[in-house]
Amino acid sequence: xxxxxxxxxxxxxxxxxxxxxxxxxxxxxxxxxxxxxxxxxxxxxxxxxxxxxxxxxxxxxxxxxxxxxxxxxxxxxxxxxxxxxxxxxxxxxxxxxxxxxxxxxxxxxxxxxxxxxxxxxxxxxxxxxxxxxxxxxxxxxxxxxxxxxxxxxxxxxxxxxxxxxxxxxxxxxxxxxxxxxxxxxxxxxxxxxxxxxxxxxxxxxxxxxxxxxxxxxxxxxxxxxxxxxxxxxxxxxxxxxxxxxxxxxxxxxxxxxxxxxxxxxxxxxxxxxxxxxxxxxxxxxxxxxxxxxxxxxxxxxxxxxxxxxxxxxxxxxxxxxxxxxxxxxxxxxxxxxxxxxx
Amino acid sequence: xxxxxxxxxxxxxxxxxxxxxxxxxxxxxxxxxxxxxxxxxxxxxxxxxxxxxxxxxxxxxxxxxxxxxxxxxxxxxxxxxxxxxxxxxxxxxxxxxxxxxxxxxxxxxxxxxxxxxxxxxxxxxxxxxxxxxxxxxxxxxxxxxxxxxxxxxxxxxxxxxxxxxxxxxxxxxxxxxxxxxxxxxxxxxxxxxxxxxxxxxxxxxxxxxxxxxxxxxxxxxxxxxxxxxxxxxxxxxxxxxxxxxxxxxxxxxxxxxxxxxxxxxxxxxxxxxxxxxxxxxxxxxxxxxxxxxxxxxxxxxxxxxxxxxxxxxxxxxxxxxxxxxxxxxxxxxxxxxxxxxx
Numbered sequence: 001x002x003x004x005x006x007x008x009x010x011x012x013x014x015x016x017x018x019x020x021x022x023x024x025x026x027x028x029x030x031x032x033x034x035x036x037x038x039x040x041x042x043x044x045x046x047x048x049x050x051x052x053x054x055x056x057x058x059x060x061x062x063x064x065x066x067x068x069x070x071x072x073x074x075x076x077x078x079x080x081x082x083x084x085x086x087x088x089x090x091x092x093x094x095x096x097x098x099x100x101x102x103x104x105x106x107x108x109x110x111x112x113x114x115x116x117x118x119x120x121x122x123x124x125x126x127x128x129x130x131x132x133x134x135x136x137x138x139x140x141x142x143x144x145x146x147x148x149x150x151x152x153x154x155x156x157x158x159x160x161x162x163x164x165x166x167x168x169x170x171x172x173x174x175x176x177x178x179x180x181x182x183x184x185x186x187x188x189x190x191x192x193x194x195x196x197x198x199x200x201x202x203x204x205x206x207x208x209x210x211x212x213x214x215x216x217x218x219x220x221x222x223x224x225x226x227x228x229x230x231x232x233x234x235x236x237x238x239x240x241x242x243x244x245x246x247x248x249x250x251x252x253x254x255x256x257x258x259x260x261x262x263x264x265x266x267x268x269x270x271x272x273x274x275x276x277x278x279x280x281x282x283x284x285x286x287x288x289x290x291x292x293x294x295x296x297x298x299x300x301x302x303x304x305x306x307x308x309x310x311x312x313x314x315x316x317x318x319x320x321x322x323x324x325x326x327x328x329x330x331x332x333x334x335x336x337x338x339x340x341x342x
Numbered sequence: 343x344x345x346x347x348x349x350x351x352x353x354x355x356x357x358x359x360x361x362x363x364x365x366x367x368x369x370x371x372x373x374x375x376x377x378x379x380x381x382x383x384x385x386x387x388x389x390x391x392x393x394x395x396x397x398x399x400x401x402x403x404x405x406x407x408x409x410x411x412x413x414x415x416x417x418x419x420x421x422x423x424x425x426x427x428x429x430x431x432x433x434x435x436x437x438x439x440x441x442x443x444x445x446x447x448x449x450x451x452x453x454x455x456x457x458x459x460x461x462x463x464x465x466x467x468x469x470x471x472x473x474x475x476x477x478x479x480x481x482x483x484x485x486x487x488x489x490x491x492x493x494x495x496x497x498x499x500x501x502x503x504x505x506x507x508x509x510x511x512x513x514x515x516x517x518x519x520x521x522x523x524x525x526x527x528x529x530x531x532x533x534x535x536x537x538x539x540x541x542x543x544x545x546x547x548x549x550x551x552x553x554x555x556x557x558x559x560x561x562x563x564x565x566x567x568x569x570x571x572x573x574x575x576x577x578x579x580x581x582x583x584x585x586x587x588x589x590x591x592x593x594x595x596x597x598x599x600x601x602x603x604x605x606x607x608x609x610x611x612x613x614x615x616x617x618x619x620x621x622x623x624x625x626x627x628x629x630x631x632x633x634x635x636x637x638x639x640x641x642x643x644x645x646x647x648x649x650x651x652x653x654x655x656x657x658x659x660x661x662x663x664x665x666x667x668x669x670x671x672x673x674x675x676x677x678x679x680x681x682x683x684x
Contacts, residue, residue, distance in 0.1 A: 161503070164665050168634035171643055211588075214608045214629065216646075246553075248591035249609045266556045267591045287556065292510035301513055304558075323506050 008069045008139040012202065012239035012260050014281050014313030019341040021069035023141075024331065025243075025263075026321035027062040028074050031328065034061050046090045049076050050122050056129035063138055065328075066335055069315075070139040070202070071130060073195065075123045077145035077206060078153060080191035082117040084183070086154065094158065101157030103165065105176035108154075113187045120191050124198040131199030141241070142200035144192055146207035147184035147229065148222035151177065163212045170213075170221055181225035189232035196236050203233060204241040204263070211246020219253045230258045241283060245320065251276035265319030266305075274310040281313035288318045291330035298330050302337040350411045350481040354544065354581035354602050356623050356655030361683040363411035365483075366673065367585075367605075368663035369404040370416050373670060376403050388432045391418050392464050398471035405480055407670075408677055411657075412481040412544070413472060415537065417465045419487035419548060420495060422533035424459040426525070428496065436500065443499030445507065447518035450496075455529045462533050466540040473541030481544055483583070484537035488549035489526035489571065490564035493519065505554045512555075512563055523567035531574035538578050545575060546583040546605070553588020561595045572600045583625060587662065593618035607661035608647075616652040624652060627661035633672035634665065640672050644679040 008021040029035055038058050042048035048055060055074040063071050078088045078096050088098050102108055123142075131140050145153070152166040153159075160166070169177050192203045205226060213222060230240050243263035244254055254262055255277050263283035264273045273282045290301035309316070316338045322331070350363040371377055377400050384390035390397060397416040405413050420430045420438050430440050444450055465484075473482050487495070494508040495501075502508070511519050534545045547568060555564060572582050585605035586596055596604055597619050605625035606615045615624045632643035651658070658680045664673070 162631065162665065164631040164634055167629060167631035168639075171632055171639045172635040211609070215611070246588065267553070269557070287509060289504065289506040289509035290513055292506055293514040297510075297513045323504065325506075 011315050016312040019339045020314050020316045022316035022338050023068045023070040028058045030324040031326040052125035055126040059130045072141040079119040082119040083187050084111045098157040102154045105173045108180040124194050127195050127198040139201040141202045142195035143204040144188040146205050147181040147225035149209045150184050185225045185229040189229050202239040206243050208245045210244040223253050227257045270308040283315040283317050285319035288323050291326045295333045298333040299337050353657050358654040361681045362656050362658045364658035364680050365410045365412040370400045372666040373668040394467035397468040401472045414483040421461040424461040425529050426453045440499040444496045447515045450522040466536050469537050469540040483544045484542035485546040486530040488547050489523040489567035491551045492526050527567045527571040531571050544581040548585050550587045552586040565595050569599045612650040623655035625657040630660045630665050633668045637675045640675040641679050
């Protein structure tokens, strides 16, 4: 393993790395002019996700432009749901939509895992292409959604503000929803195993909507499913990253989930995350909104984040995905500020 | 003061009350068939807010149906912005929209407070009508948005998921945004004073989007403005309720804001809120999504909330506004379960 993949992996193992490794959630995407050109060529977001050649190209774009320590395979968290036969669409404005949301336990029970799907095969091909083209010293991250976050998509049928029907289902049909979460955990584990075989160096599980649940519900339902998914991946012996959004009230529960790295948002100071999550590396956590400000402000906000970071076991990142109207210059200032930390 | 206003006010003063007083955030609204009839008569949501006779009627409807311990005047948090000359619209689906969002410090500086507006006068008339018609033993709550929550509306121009431009403004133009928050605090204080003179028995300040800010930003910008607003209302000697959404990471900051009651959502166990907020009564906090489940589940979830409640100084409520597709029966089960606590 060469120097820079070593930097990312060393930080995941909580070894001191100066300056800290850094990448940016949603680093390939709408704020980059070179992305928009490829996106137009692909025809639609979903067509781009399903085109290994173009998906590999946009995965590599931010690495070329910014020299980041990790690439993350360009794909969507709903793609592995095709392993369960679930279909979805993307509208230009409204994001993902399931034409047939699965609202009842009877509908969940009809789902069953297949070993693979065309989407999984396509994303695996993207991984292989990226790994072949990527400098050896840059790590490649494969990702999936966490079972609770995916269950909310399946039940609500779209991105939801309240997640009300998914949460009501947790109370109303606890056993059946537990079975759904377990099926999702097994399916995501199989999907990530495929991507690891194709060449991914690390995996990240996005529990973007963790924070919508009270701690007892997260502990009893969402966390066991994430733990199962993480356990299945233990034998791969690579860094397992859990990203949990809005999770300041869930830190004691997260501390019990097997993984090497926990990603948090700006609501949790990095120092508090490091204290609450002994034995884990921490990833994050600048508020992406800070990158909409001017360069001196970006620098100041980034330094504020750095002041809270643990001395070892920190991977610098945003606390959530980069916003579409972020100026490219802000990313440069964010990275320069972190790299000056040496 | 008669028995039941006494029950609500006694709980605000942290005296033991059995069973605890209860009301429901957004208790007048879309889930009630009698509301939908009046709403249709008014023509639009905003026309209803601006019609004291009909607004009083819908304020009273949930009191008649459920016998709650408090009524909350039917109005919208954007109405007092008309005191600053700000105009807004409501679309049927997308919620409030400002035709001209105020994105720059220059635009904020042009705002200035007038002593009153037609909206404030109309809501005051609603308050007076409700107070005259309300049983003496039911308290009447007037409310406004907190300065940070209103500043986000002014800057974003609509309900926002990310509040990115409002947050970027906090970093980029701290002094100018501080002045805007102060102006909003003074304007809201004047508005609530008008409603108290008209007959309100308590006030609630909704910082619905408190939780979008990291604790240092909330402490340095949002909290001082709420504190100023609360201080202005101290001389009225009535309960001041602060509702803070998603605020599990903000409890130490909330503890320094002068008020009698803090409302929290389901992410904060009531017991943790009571410990973190000494000297305050606590209001909340059932997840409104629980009311979408069946009666036995509503009962179980409500009992779970009650098990965490402090022995005195608790006003039972939801942790956020009731959802539009809530069955009316769920509200009955929620209330019965709380009332069985005696």
